[in-house]
Every structure is written in structure tokens, then in C-alpha cells.
Amino acid sequence: MPPTPAAPPAWLSTWMSAGAALFFLLMLSVPSGYSVGGGVLLLGGLAVWWTSRRPGCQHPGAEHTPGAQAPAPWTAEDRTLCVLLLAIFAVNALAVLWHGDSGKYLDQGTRYLLAVPILAGLRRIRLRLDWLACGLALGLFATAGVAAWQTIGIGLARADGFVTSAIPFADMALTMAFWCLMGAALAAFGRRWGWTTLLLAGSLAGLYAMMAAATRGSLVALPILLVLAAIALLRRAHLRPLLAGIAILAAAAAIALSTLPIGHIAESRYAAALDEWHAYTQQGDATNNVGSRLEAWKAALISIPERPLLGWGHEQYDAHLQELIEAGRVAPFVGTLANTHNQFVEIWLHQGGLGLVAFLALLIASFWYFCRRLRAPDPAVRVLACCGAALPAAFAAYGLTQVILGRNNGVMFFLVSLAVLWAAMRQAERDAAQAKANHRT
Template identity: 30%
Template sequence: MNNTSIKAREPLQLLVGFQMFLFPLISLTTPSGIGFSSILFLLTALFVPRKAWAATAPYWKEIRWVLAVFVFQFALAVAAVVLRPEAHLDSLDKPSRLLLAMSAMALVVLARPRAAMLWWGVVAGAIAALPFVAWQRIAMGIERPGGFLNAITFGDLALCLGLVALAAAIDYRHHAGKAALAGLGALAGLAACLLTGTRGSWIALALAAVLFLSYAQLLRSRKLRLLLAGSFALVAAAFFVPATGMQERALQGMNDVQTWVDGGNVHTNVGTRLELWKGAAILIEQRPLFGLDRNTLRTEIRHMVEQGTLDPSILSLEHLHNDGLQALATGGIFGLLAWAGILIAPFVFFARQLGSGAQAHAQARGVGLPQFAPALAGMLVVLSYFSFGLTEVIFWSLKGSMFYALMVFLLMGLCLVAKTRQAHAATLEKKVEQRGN
């Protein structure tokens, strides 16, 4: 690429880099940070639509399945509006925004900003989230603080920021100061999550640990391994500190399950979830193919309560507290496929970036894998959202959904840019060798 085209790209590179930094920074500490960021990415892409499309087109083979599942989810929402008289047009809002979030990936591929812009935004966002939620819990006495979100969503997103910050620390494994700062962001995200008392995120930590162990052979830095071990040790130690409430909530959860199984008290967080899942199973069995409209679903649950099949305590809950069940109950098998697709397709994309062939090639050349950190971060985000969805409908919230889409598409863009830079470097190196011979 000639110097003229590089200079022409610099203003856009600065703008997109700033947006990458801003998005995670304001996601948890402002009321509308996630929505504002999504609109900003889209408006920027609309100023350069042809260039963005041209920059993305060469990667079509790699990204097609990810885009396809987001298109499928939107098409399913359109079909529901057309075929269901009770459906409303506002049900198209969320799937359309998720699909348009691909503008963030297109901008990254076009402008090629440095991954550091996202990393420092994530670190700053995690560090800023900790005192924000700590003030609510300690100074204001709120038992389950959640900032401008509910406690569960805030805790989930804080954990995501912490895990992505760990990936940033891996990217800076050869720079002790930067790695330490990224590690501080990771610890801040984990601590903010703990302060919210969100139990569903603990499963995400277990899956994250498995993922880190799977790629431990590529983490050659002893200090980095100590950081990872320390992060998870902090969470384990917090379990035994009474002030965190982790042990109490874990034991309470197990007791609630046993009580519900024995036919006892349903009026607990776990008990109401189990009662909801019982009702969902009944409705799914009746309408397995297409499911029920969201409002119709609530009406049917209310009828079961009136008939005495379910406990009245569940009527205060908006959704089924399980992403898979919610998708299956409201969209049937097609809804389940749409939900599973937006998790599986991105995970496969990121896993392929870390495939054995790419690793072997990089190690044989004695260089690092440039897309390792963003690909690992992407897998961590997907695994986290899967685990959140086991006890919560994380995709119910527009903010939670948009955070996922933007983070996934930004990390996909960084993976593609990193591979392109590596290919260009390899080409230049080859030309130099040929001239030398």
C-alpha cells in the first residue's frame, strides 16, 4: 500500500480508534454509553459505505457464517411480525441493531486502528466500573448494586471487561508495565463483578479457566501465567471471605434447589427460576416448532398460575431466566437455532484464528500469532455470554445484546487486520530475501 493511501486513511484511523476506546470506557459508567457507541459506529460507516464494503469483501469467506446468523435472526424477527397478528414492529429493533453492529467490524478492517485502542478502553472501563459499583454497595448500602443497569447485567458485563483485559495483558506479555496495567484492569473487572453478587458469572469464570489452560502452551511468559493464576486465585479466595457474600449465596442457591425439589418454598431467586423453567417446558412441548409470541407466552404462564400449575411468585419476572429456553419458547426450534447461531458462529471464527495450522506456522517462523489476543478475547466473550444465559436472559436487554455484538465484531475486525499485517510483513520479508539472493 502506497504512502498516499496510508495518509488518506489516518484521520479515519484516529476516529475509529477513538470510538474503539470510548465504547468499553462508557459502557458501564454512563446511562446510554452502549447505545451511543453503536450509533456512532453506524453513522461513521454511513459516511464511507463503499470503502467499508470494499475493505470487508476480501474476507467474505471467513466472516460469511457469522454475518449469516445475524441475518437469520433478523429474518426470523421479520417473519414473526408478518405471520403473527399479535407481534409488534418494535420486535425488529433489537435484531436490526445487532445486524447493523457489523459496521464496527467494517470500520476496523477499513481504518486498521491499533488493537491497543480497544485494550486501553477495556482496561479504563473496568477500572472505572469498580469504584462506581463499590460506592453504591459500601457508601449507599445497596446490597445488589448495578449502576445504570440491573445488578446481574452490570456484573456480567464487568466480568467481560475483566476477561478481555486479561487477553490484553497477554498481548502485552513482552511489556511488563503495560501487562501489569492490563492485569489491574482484569482484577478491577472481576472485583466489580463480585460486588454485584452475580452468581451466574461464576460459571463463566470456570469456562474461562478451561480456555486459558487450553492455550497455556502459547503463554511463554512466567509473569503472565502468574497474573492469570492470581486473578483466578482472587476469585477463589473471595469465596471464603464473608464480606463478599459469595459463599453465602452459593450455599443459599444449593439449599433453594433442594427446597424446590422437595416441594417447599418457591419464593427464592433459584426457586422462581426453576418454577419458570417448569412452565416453559410445558409450553415448549405444546408449540415446539414456532413457539409463542412473547406477550402470548406471558399470558399462557398467567393461565397456568390461575389453574394452580405454577406458583404466583413467577408473575413478577419478565422472562424465563434462561436464554435457550426463552429462544425456544418464543421462536420454537428456529428461535433456538438463531440464539445458538450467534454464539457458535463467532466462537468458531475465533477458534479458527487460533487453529493448529496458524499456531504451527507462527512457531515455526519464531514469531507470535498477532491475532492471538483478539481471538482469545472473542472466545472469552462468547463463552461468557453462553454461561450468563444459563440462569439469565442476557440477550433480553438491548444494552447487553449490543455490548455482545459490538465487542464480537470489533474483535473480529482486529483479527482480520492482524492477519493482513502479518501477511504483508511476510511478503516484504520474502522480497528482501529474494533481493539478497
């Protein structure tokens, strides 16, 4: 058997817990805020690896510190997630080299590589979940403040935070709001009313930010999130607090939509989507939001079969797209778009079948690993599993109408959240097993 690695020093638990809290606190409320928490977590993950290189060596004082614990067993699920992260990076690097693309197209792919030490480090320390919950709620309060300042204070039609677009701003705000809501439910089950209030208020703040962005694509994920929540939470003993929370959220959303300007903006945006759909399907108008997306998908799906393995280089595809336009096969407006506005099509187009398979494998594996715990006996495990399953499911939904992982903020949010939620759920699972064993003895 290989030697047992040393337990990391206890201060690394504080360091990485602070990094996770900072990540969500600053994610949407500060320009490039995700870099702060992400950088802290990366340094912490590397420090965990460095300090555990000597097998079986216990760091002085670690056994007396609440943050310390014996190294968590490394499982096949952990290894699979790391292998899939590395595979996505490898295919991205291979495609860039094969096509002779600029090095800037390695940027997002490199984040998958850097996520491995973060995931590995988080699995070997004890996360302070109260810090994480506090960072999440306070981050959403700040996000709602930014949204209010942009829409009410300076008169923007749609809030976009500091992530360059209203679409990812709304998507990430909705995802964080859902996590806050799940945390509020867990706190209510334990009759921790202070935490329940804080997290429920954070969820409302996140929903406000999403509505202020008036983004239609976010709504695609809502049914998925509701189904996951129902599977994880619906128990007879939990029915009353759940109904109370749902009533509060419904009332707050109704008030916001009926009395605040964001309600009218959102309503007009959703009505416009139907008009744009009819304009494209009946008149061939590819210059509106819906029509341009559909035409971009059409151009990509024409091109993909020509280079199915590693796809098209970015410069190669730009030239090919002009040929399609000149031949009258796609509308000229497509040539003005930055990308295909679909995460799956974008990967398939520029990284071929290899890239698409690697990406789908990560989404499916992570979703399945979390879903396996949705009916766990321990409520903390169920809630964290639900939050974790919501991440790949929601990003798959968001990716239908945008390339959300083509931005640094989007890919960082996805990868760091995946690592944090996976480590937190495995920690809760281990704690529940230990509590059960102690109860038996």
C-alpha cells in the same frame, strides 16, 4: 471479477478506533454509555460504505497515513457472520409480525441488523489496538469505582452499575476483565511492562466489580474462560510470566474475599443458592430465585411443543400461562416473572425453532471461527482469538440463568464486542502474514 472497492479515508480509522475505545470506556460506568460508542461505530461503518462506493478510487493522502490500508479481502467467514446477523433480525421481525406483538419487541432484534455495517466497516479500516486496550482498562477502573461507590458509599447490598441489574453488570465486568488479563499476557510476552501493568490492574478492577455484584451466574463461565486461556497461552516460553500473573490475581482475589464486605456478601449468596435448590426440589417452593427459574423453564417447556415453528406471542403466552396456573400445572409465582430467565428457552418460546436455530448458528459459527486461530503461530492472533471465542462461550453460559440478550446493554455489548474482536483478530492475522512474507523476501 467485481471492481476493487476504494480504501476508506484514513480519518475513519481514527473515528472507529475512538468509537471502539469509547464503547468499552463508558459501557458500565455511565448510564446508557454503550449508546455513545455504538453510535460512533455505526456512523463510522456507514461512512466506510459511503466513501468506498466508487470502485478503485484512492482517497487523497490515504497512502501516506498510518491508519490507511488496502481494503481487507472479504471472506466466506465474514459473509457467514453477516448472514447470520441478518437471519436473527429477520426471524425476530417475522415472529413479531406473525404474532401481532408490539413493536417494542423488535428493539433487540434491530440491533443485529445494525451490527452488520459496524462489522463491515471495522473489517475495512485499521483499528488502533492500543486505543482499544486503553479504553478497556480505563473503563474497568471506572466500573470498579462505580461498584465501590454503590456498595461502600451508598450502602447497596450488591453493585449493579447503570445496567438495571447486578447480574449483567457482573457478567460484562467479568468478560472485560478476562480480555484485560489476556491483553496483559500478550504485553508481557513482548516485554511491554507498562501495558502489562495497566491491563493487569484493569483485570483486577473488573474482578472487583464482579465480586461487588455478588452474582452466582457469572461463575458458570469461569471454567470455560480458563480452558480457552490455557489453549491459547500455554507455551514453555510463556510459563513464567503466566504463573506470575496468576499468582497476583489469586492473591488479590483472596485479599478481597477475606477483608472486604463484598467477600461476605458473595459467600452468603452462593450458600443461599444451595438452600433454594433444596427448597424447590424437596418442598416445591417456587418463590425463591432458583425455584422460580426452574418453574419458569417448566412452564415454557410445556408450551413450546404446542407452537414449535414461530413460538408464542408475548400477550398470547401471558394468557396461556394463566391457564397453566389455573390448571395447577405450574406454580402461581411464575406469573409474576418478567421472562423465563434462560436465553435459549426465551428465544425458543417466542420465536420458535427458527429463532433458536438462527441464534445457535451465530454462537457456534463465531465460536468456531475464533477457535480455529487459538493455536496460531502469532501470539497476537492467539490472544485475540481467545478473547473472541470467550464472548459467545461466556454469553452461552450467562444465558443459562438469565435473558442477557433481552436487554439493550447486553445485546449491544455482545454484538459490538463480536464485531470489534473479529476485525482486530483478522487485522492481526493479516499483519502476521505480511510480516512473514517480508521476512522471506
